[in-house]
Amino acid sequence: xxxxxxxxxxxxxxxxxxIDDASSRLFAGFYEADSTLTNKDLIKRYINQYGCxxxxxxxxxxxxxxxxxxxxxxxxxxxxxxxxxxIQRTGSRGAN
Numbered sequence: 001x002x003x004x005x006x007x008x009x010x011x012x013x014x015x016x017x018x019i020d021d022a023s024s025r026l027f028a029g030f031y032e033a034d035s036t037l038t039n040k041d042l043i044k045r046y047i048n049q050y051g052c053x054x055x056x057x058x059x060x061x062x063x064x065x066x067x068x069x070x071x072x073x074x075x076x077x078x079x080x081x082x083x084x085x086x087i088q089r090t091g092s093r094g095a096n
Contacts (some may be wrong), residue, residue, distance in 0.1 A: 001015055027050070029042045
């Protein structure tokens with residue numbers, strides 16, 4: 001959520017948060033944007049501190065969903081190609 005987290009004289013920033021369902025642990029960071037790279041940074045920081053989660057449940061932000069299937073569907077009888085999300089594409093290119 002975007003807010004004046006640090007007071008009215010400071011720029012608005014986004015609080016991006018993760019909640020561990022098993023432990024109720026809250027893990028969050030403040031960022032200038034809510035983007036693929038900032039979400040990927042938060043996930044990376046979480047993994048470095050607590051290890052890799054078994055599953056990530058996410059909202060429907062474009063970083064986490066396959067937008068192509070909302071626009072283009074394969075014709076009947078044709079197999080659909082797997083489409084990566086923005087987060088998956090950045091990881092498959094070796095980006096940090």
